Amino acid sequence: MHFRALAKDRLPAPIFHYMDGGAEDEWSLANNTDAFDRYEFLTEVLNDVAEVDLTTRLMGIDLALPFFLSPTGMTRLFHHKKELAVARAAHRAGTMYSLSTLGTSTIEDVAAANPGPNLFQVYLFKDRGIVRDWVARAKESGFKALALTVDLAAHGNRERDIHTGMVMPPRWSLGSLASFAAHPHWSLNYLLHPDFRIANVRPGDDTLDKAGAMSLLQYVGEQFDHHLNWKDAEWLAGEWGGPLLLKGVTSPEDAERARDAGATGLMLSNHGGRQLDGAAAPVDCIRPIRDRVGDALTLIADGGIRRGTHILKALALGADACSVGRAYLYALSAAGEAGVDHMFAVLRKELQLAMALLGVTKVADIGERHIRRVGH
Numbered sequence: 241m242h243f244r245a246l247a248k249d250r251l252p253a254p255i256f257h258y259m260d261g262g263a264e265d266e267w268s269l270a271n272n273t274d275a276f277d278r279y280e281f282l283t284e285v286l287n288d289v290a291e292v293d294l295t296t297r298l299m300g301i302d303l304a305l306p307f308f309l310s311p312t313g314m315t316r317l318f319h320h321k322k323e324l325a326v327a328r329a330a331h332r333a334g335t336m337y338s339l340s341t342l343g344t345s346t347i348e349d350v351a352a353a354n355p356g357p358n359l360f361q362v363y364l365f366k367d368r369g370i371v372r373d374w375v376a377r378a379k380e381s382g383f384k385a386l387a388l389t390v391d392l393a394a395h396g397n398r399e400r401d402i403h404t405g406m407v408m409p410p411r412w413s414l415g416s417l418a419s420f421a422a423h424p425h426w427s428l429n430y431l432l433h434p435d436f437r438i439a440n441v442r443p444g445d446d447t448l449d450k451a452g453a454m455s456l457l458q459y460v461g462e463q464f465d466h467h468l469n470w471k472d473a474e475w476l477a478g479e480w481g482g483p484l485l486l487k488g489v490t491s492p493e494d495a496e497r498a499r500d501a502g503a504t505g506l507m508l509s510n511h512g513g514r515q516l517d518g519a520a521a522p523v524d525c526i527r528p529i530r531d532r533v534g535d536a537l538t539l540i541a542d543g544g545i546r547r548g549t550h551i552l553k554a555l556a557l558g559a560d561a562c563s564v565g566r567a568y569l570y571a572l573s574a575a576g577e578a579g580v581d582h583m584f585a586v587l588r589k590e591l592q593l594a595m596a597l598l599g600v601t602k603v604a605d606i607g608e609r610h611i612r613r614v615g616h
């Protein structure tokens with residue numbers, strides 16, 4: 241897809257690199273996609289593949305595609321129609337949208353834009369009252385699942401953001417001024433639609449007023465609970481009572497702990513290479529975790545997916561579905577809502593073709609026999 245190049249063209253450098261970049265040397269970022277090249281397909285022929293069916297059932301939810309959209313914060317940075325444009329496109333594609341804790345649209349507005357299915361991603365704030373508020377509102381708005389992100393025990397060292405002077409919300413600093421000035425379309429748009437806010441965080445009291453000059457973003461930063469542990473995951477599973485994915489698990493041992501804590505599934509993920517540089521690629525984690533937990537957990541492969549063949553490889557290795565982050569952010573930045581529609585069309589077409597050439601017509605029929613490591 242050419243969306244990345246278009247996005248790079250359209251966005252001021254600090255914004256593009258905030259999206260595109262990863263932690264430190266960006267080994268994990270690159271490896272998330274490169275790792276797919278270490279697997280090869282074993283095709284089956286003469287199977288009558290005239291009708292390829294991409295539908296699947298995930299966590300009791302019927303989806304038209306075996307992939308959905310990962311949660312990404314601050315979507316307003318990339319397009320003024322923000323999360324709502326992406327959620328509408330997901331609805332048209334018949335798949336799930338995930339709204340981030342750090343989203344710039346409310347749970348209720350996303351539910352209105354996309355009647356479902358939707359997922360809400362939780363960063364556990366120190367103020368558990370806020371988390372309870374999210375859980376109640378997600379239930380009321382018909383959200384089908386929660387994902388608790390567990391790979392942000394500390395903020396990853398994203399050096400591109402330091403180099404570009406990326407600050408949140410974007411401000412005109414001497415260093416970034418040239419880049420904002422060189423993208424007047426984005427900059428004007430940003431100034432004319434100034435609804436940049438972490439929309440779902442509404443402290444129950446007058447915390448922000450009491451703190452005087454404390455901005456909402458500062459407040460959010462201070463709310464990240466670095467004491468997070470397995471008891472907290474259990475607590476959230478109890479509060480929610482529905483499908484709960486732990487997002488950011490990569491080891492079989494943690495997969496077992498997650499199951500014991502009440503999670504119903506995992507998003508195998510290293511946060512798109514934005515946290516621990518050197519963390520394993522999600523695609524390499526599927527088989528060991530599937531072997532360890534069997535069918536006890538729903539497994540989603542999240543990271544590095546840019547092609548239909550990547551999705552097919554993840555499914556063959558044992559994932560129930562995949563999710564994509566940057567693929568839709570590039571598309572949104574490049575061409576707005578129509579861009580996200582186009583991304584779905586491209587990935588759908590690539591996956592359909594790859595399944596036909598592999599010799600399968602149904603998602604459930606994709607299996608271990610279809611894949612092996614290169615040089616096995």
Ligand SMILES: Cc1cc2nc3c(=O)[nH]c(=O)nc-3n(C[C@H](O)[C@H](O)[C@H](O)COP(=O)(O)O)c2cc1C
Pocket residue numbers: 258259260272310311312313340341342361389487509510511512513542543544545563564565566567569
């Ligand atoms: C700009 C950006 C913002 C993100 N924000 C969040 C977030 O708020 N919560 C979260 O759990 N993951 C977040 N992620 C990680 C994604 O959910 C996902 O794990 C990652 O993008 C997958 O890798 P991919 O971009 O290669 O598909 C973010 C990723 C990007 C690129």
